Structure formats: C-alpha cells, structure tokens
Amino acid sequence: MSVAPMMDWTDRHCRYFHRLLSRHALLYTEMVTTGALIHGDVERHLRFNAEEHPVALQLGGSEPADLAHCAKLGEQWGYDEINLNCGCPSERVQRGAFGACLMAEPQLVADCVKAMVDAVNVPVTVKHRIGIDKGESYEFVRDFVGAVSEAGCKTFVVHARNAWLKGLSPKENREVPPLRYELVHRLKRDFSHLTICINGGITTNEQVSEQLRELDGVMVGRVAYHNPWWLASWDADFFGSAHADLPVPGDSKGATRTELTREAIEEQMVAYMEREAAEDATPWSAIARHMLGLRHGLPGARRWRQVWSDHRLKVLPARQVMALAREAAGRPGLPGL
Numbered sequence: 001m002s003v004a005p006m007m008d009w010t011d012r013h014c015r016y017f018h019r020l021l022s023r024h025a026l027l028y029t030e031m032v033t034t035g036a037l038i039h040g041d042v043e044r045h046l047r048f049n050a051e052e053h054p055v056a057l058q059l060g061g062s063e064p065a066d067l068a069h070c071a072k073l074g075e076q077w078g079y080d081e082i083n084l085n086c087g088c089p090s091e092r093v094q095r096g097a098f099g100a101c102l103m104a105e106p107q108l109v110a111d112c113v114k115a116m117v118d119a120v121n122v123p124v125t126v127k128h129r130i131g132i133d134k135g136e137s138y139e140f141v142r143d144f145v146g147a148v149s150e151a152g153c154k155t156f157v158v159h160a161r162n163a164w165l166k167g168l169s170p171k172e173n174r175e176v177p178p179l180r181y182e183l184v185h186r187l188k189r190d191f192s193h194l195t196i197c198i199n200g201g202i203t204t205n206e207q208v209s210e211q212l213r214e215l216d217g218v219m220v221g222r223v224a225y226h227n228p229w230w231l232a233s234w235d236a237d238f239f240g241s242a243h244a245d246l247p248v249p250g251d252s253k254g255a256t257r258t259e260l261t262r263e264a265i266e267e268q269m270v271a272y273m274e275r276e277a278a279e280d281a282t283p284w285s286a287i288a289r290h291m292l293g294l295r296h297g298l299p300g301a302r303r304w305r306q307v308w309s310d311h312r313l314k315v316l317p318a319r320q321v322m323a324l325a326r327e328a329a330g331r332p333g334l335p336g337l
Helices: 012-021 033-040 040-047 064-077 091-095 097-103 106-119 140-148 180-188 203-214 221-228 226-236 262-280 286-292 301-308 319-329
Strands: 026-028 053-059 082-088 124-132 155-165 197-200 217-220
Touching: 012 026, 012 197, 012 226, 012 262, 026 082, 033 040, 033 064, 040 262, 053 064, 064 082, 064 106, 082 097, 082 106, 097 106, 097 124, 097 140, 106 124, 124 140, 140 155, 140 180, 155 180, 180 197, 197 226, 203 217, 203 226, 221 226, 262 286, 262 319, 286 301, 286 319, 301 319
Parallel strands: 026 053, 053 082, 082 124, 124 155, 155 197, 197 217
Antiparallel strands: none
C-alpha cells in the first residue's frame, strides 16, 4: 500500500499525518523537478521528518546526468526509494519534456533509469500510465516496461489510464480516460519477475484486496487525502500488524498505541504543530489543512473543518483551536464558528 505523490498536497506535514495513521504504507513526496534541486533550495525540497520512513522521493526530469545527480542527493538525504515520474500529463510538465510524454521515448527513460541505478544504492522505480493519447495498444506499455526494466528498474507503479497530452486538464486526465485494469494484470503475467503496482480509481478495501490477488501493490491518491481515516485500517488489513504493537511516532519514551482514535491523531498533530512552530515558525494552518478530512463522514465534521480552516483563528495557539473545533463538532449548532 502506498499514498500517491500529489502536487501541493503530499508535503512533509501531510506525510507526517499519514504516517500517524499507517506505520507501513509507503509515502511519496510531491514531484520535485531536477531543475528545482540543481538551481533551487535543496533543503526546502528534500527535508523530511525522520518519522516518515519508509518514504520515496519522486523526481521529474529527462536528462540522465541531472537525474543521477538528484537521485544521489535524495539518497544522501535519506530517502528509501527514488521514483521517476512518467505519468504526469500537465502542459507545464510537457514543456519540460518529462512526465507522461516520456513514455513515447522508452530508450531515453531506460537511459535515465540506468544513470540513477548506477548512482544510488536505493531502489529506482518508475510511475507511468498504460499509454498516451488515445492509443489502446497493450504492446505500447509492454515494450515500455520491457525496455526500462532492462535498465535496472524492478518496480513499476502503473496508473491504469492513458494520459491524453492534449485536450484534457490534469484533473480530467484522472477521470476521463477509461480505467483498464486488465492491462496492468497482463503486465504482471508477462513480467512476473517484476514488482507491478496499480494506481487509479481504487477507493475501498474490497477493491484493494481484489487487485492484490493479481498484483504486488496498490497506490491510492486523492481518496487517501480526502478520507485519511481509511489509512488507519491498512496496517491490520494489508500488513498484518496491529496498531497496538507499534510505537507512537515522535515519542522518545517508546510509548505504544493502545487504541487508534481520531482524537488521538488530532492531539498528536497538535503536538507536531507546536514543535514546528517552535523550530521553524511554521503556522499551524499550513499543517492543519492536510488533516481536514480526518472526521470525514462523522456528525459535526463540517463544523470541525470550519474551525480548523478559519483564518481568523490563526492568532490562537493550535491547542486552543483544537478545543474550539471539538466543541463545534460536538455541538453542530454552535453559533459564531
């Protein structure tokens, strides 16, 4: 199980939150371009919390030497995996000649992967689509995986839709091209020695279990962000590990969880907000935005979200905001919030 890389969402604060819910799920950074690392602030892009492990760095780029350099940086910073983005269809990414358009150049992707594999000792993986534009040939994705695997990539995360490079927005590209899970299953049959994981349209434990009968892993995207409490079931359901057996992230006394509750997670996030405010002057609002789905589906959830989203409350300490949010959730008719 893994949570997909999502631009503007899966930053280090989001990943810390998700790690509180699942100790075993693999977490991914937002895509970081090679240009941002070579010409920008490396620490800002690569810094993460020790509690986030296992965590993978997703890179965007198409120059083998640049990708090798950035993969090495990722390894030096302690990431457990380096992933190459060959699935993003946005026009901005296409202008940079990387993302989904790279699928049209499997030998270039192979050269990129080979350069990274030679540069680092952690796994190098690729996330890609089943095709580009309206071509529906299985042979296209089969040959792509074949060429890239020969360069040393052993794990492929396959979004089971085509990427339409023209005419659709990134959001539409996640919804309009039809899902074709059978092509991903066929890849696993043809490349049984590779690790093949699937992404796209999977929103329930039942769907996950169905996919895991055919494949090695499942990556979940926006539903994990909007309904994060789902992650709390993953360790027991898919990793055979109960929360009570596992340490509480960030607890130096070796405490373990006796019961995982939304309230306990919220309190741990407030402690994290206090730590971040003290160490980096990070406002709690920059962190709280990632946990707004925590009470998804519960009575009072909208009121609770409204309090944590209220910019007028930014001047208050996070712990006081939590008290207000809980009061609002318990009394949905409370005025003024």
